[in-house]
Amino acid sequence: MNIPFLDLQATYKELKPELDTAYQSVMDSGWYILGKQVTAFEEEFADYCGAAHCIGVGNGLDALTLTLLAYDIGPGDEVIVPANTFIATWLAVSHSGATPVPVEPSPITYNIAPELIEEAISQHTKAIIPVHLFGQPCDMTAINAIAKKHNLKVIEDAAQAHGALYKSKKAGSLGDAAAFSFYPGKNLGAFGDGGAITTNDSLLADKIKMIRNYGSKTKYQNEFLGFNSRLDELQAAFLRVKLRKLPEWNARRAEVATCYLELLRDKVDLVLPFSDTDRQSAWHLFVIQHEERQQLQSHLKKSGIETLIHYPTPPHCSVAYNKEKFSPLPITESLSNKILSLPIGPHISPQSVQAVVNCL
Numbered sequence: 024m025n026i027p028f029l030d031l032q033a034t035y036k037e038l039k040p041e042l043d044t045a046y047q048s049v050m051d052s053g054w055y056i057l058g059k060q061v062t063a064f065e066e067e068f069a070d071y072c073g074a075a076h077c078i079g080v081g082n083g084l085d086a087l088t089l090t091l092l093a094y095d096i097g098p099g100d101e102v103i104v105p106a107n108t109f110i111a112t113w114l115a116v117s118h119s120g121a122t123p124v125p126v127e128p129s130p131i132t133y134n135i136a137p138e139l140i141e142e143a144i145s146q147h148t149k150a151i152i153p154v155h156l157f158g159q160p161c162d163m164t165a166i167n168a169i170a171k172k173h174n175l176k177v178i179e180d181a182a183q184a185h186g187a188l189y190k191s192k193k194a195g196s197l198g199d200a201a202a203f204s205f206y207p208g209k210n211l212g213a214f215g216d217g218g219a220i221t222t223n224d225s226l227l228a229d230k231i232k233m234i235r236n237y238g239s240k241t242k243y244q245n246e247f248l249g250f251n252s253r254l255d256e257l258q259a260a261f262l263r264v265k266l267r268k269l270p271e272w273n274a275r276r277a278e279v280a281t282c283y284l285e286l287l288r289d290k291v292d293l294v295l296p297f298s299d300t301d302r303q304s305a306w307h308l309f310v311i312q313h314e315e316r317q318q319l320q321s322h323l324k325k326s327g328i329e330t331l332i333h334y335p336t337p338p339h340c341s342v343a344y345n346k347e348k349f350s351p352l353p354i355t356e357s358l359s360n361k362i363l364s365l366p367i368g369p370h371i372s373p374q375s376v377q378a379v380v381n382c383l
Contacts, residue, residue, distance in 0.1 A: 024327040026366050026375045031207055033370035035214075038264055045260040055256045057236070064259040065219070067266055068203075071186075072195030074221035076228035079254025080235050083182045083204025086218035087115030087152070089252060090178050090200050093230045096121050096149045103143055103151040103175075105135040106337060106355040112154055112180050113338040115202075121149070125339060127354045132297045133157065133310070133362075137165035141173075150176040155184035155194050157333070157364075158210070158305035159297065163189050163197045170198075178202065185211040186273045188303035195221040205254075205262060210276070210305050211269050213258040272369035276306040279367050279376055283309055286380040293383070294361075308333055312361040319383075320363055326382045331364045 035042060049060060061079050069077035080086050096102065097120035104112050106125035116123040126143050129136040133156050140151065151170055153161040163177075170177045177198030181187070184194035185203065195201040205217035222228055230247075233240050238249025280296070287293055294312035298304065310333060313319045320330050337359050339349040365379055 024378055026328045026371070026378060028329040028331050028364070028366050029208055029368045030370045031212075033368075034212070034265070037370070038268060041264045042261055045264050046257065049257045049260045057253055058256045060256045060259040060263065061254050064254070064263050064266070067263060068219060069221055071266060071269075072193050072201070072221045074196045074201070075223040076221065076225065078220045078228055078231045078235065079259060080218045080220065080231075081252035081254065082216040083202060083206065083218040084111045084115055084118075085235075085250070085252040086182075086202035086204065086220050087112065087178065087180060088118045089231050089234050089250065090202055090220050090227075091115060091119040091121065091150070093227055093234055094150065094176055094178075096176075099147060100149040101145060101147040102149060103135075103140055105152075105154050105156070106339060106352045107133055107135075107358055108154045108156060108180070108338065109182075109334055110338045110341060110343065111182070111204075112152055113344070116152070122147075123338075124148070125349060125352060125355075127352055128156075128358070130354050130358070132159060132162075133358065134159060134161045135166075137162050137169065140166065140169050144169075144173055144175075148173065148175060150178055152178050152180050153198070154180040154182075155187055155305075157296070157310050158183050158187050158307035160184060160187050160189035160194055160197070160302045160304070167198065176200070182206075182209065183307040184305050185209060185307075186269055187305035190301055194305070196223075199224065200227060205258065210273060210307055211262065211265055213255075214261055215255065215258055217254050217258045217262065219254065273305055275369040276367060277304075279371055280304070280306045280309055282373065282376045283365065283367075283380070286377070287311075287383065290383065306367060308364045309367040310362050310364050312358070313363060314361065316361050316363050323379070323382055326378075328379055328382055329366060332359075332362060333364050335359055 065077040100121040107128040179201035182204035200222040238247030
């Protein structure tokens, strides 16, 4: 038995004719940077998310960083971030010149705990970045209420939440702006790096479009100290093809997750993912907890089942932030020692899911 964590080749094989046509179309066009494919994808993805604007950029980290910079958030400012997240969320804040202020997660949802946010707010706080971790939307009603009370921007980190729903609204339309990654392993993944920002703010969208392109709207007329961070024309063409398939692929992920939940619900030594009626996860990952995670992972590996840990080292424990002084974050640190991600994706078979369950 060999069950990979995620089969990326299968995504190409399923859509090979459409993807090959998209490739040929771009190559034949002779236009490879900020062309018709990027414009079309931006329009289609904005519509998919229920947002007015989408701006394609180089990757998910840039999507967060450029959004912060467009809001003029920088040195002397603070941004509330989840303690329990991939380090890119923190890096975006640091690269903007601002200071990340971590808040512990709910031990049930793994997402930032809204009830802990207010005590982390200071006179220097400018924004909150809620991360829809593993595809599970945050409690945006509570977070937006706090932000409104303190006049803060809400920037969704939706890198793992393409198509996730919160109270019938899609991730990407739940705050002031949202950042997406199109890393190949994402629910909507490119065949390389890519990212985007969605927003209903026309002024913000226009500013980010300039910042991503050397700070320029018109060539050689530079209004900002910009960057070169543009979604590739070829990747945009591929993403357009895959976006049409995303609802079906997300539905397949949900079927796998439902299978796991039903077959594992009586395993008292496992903590299963949270779900409720207000939120429809994109099921980017299916994350369990186990007190003896290392032994369990080794056991699954011996049976040919690949699992991953998201994430073994919290940002505040990383070497990158070892010069900073953070208060203890015991919930985050405990989770990092117990969580384990099981294989999930649109191309895992029911037989493979059953084999994982049997091995567990």
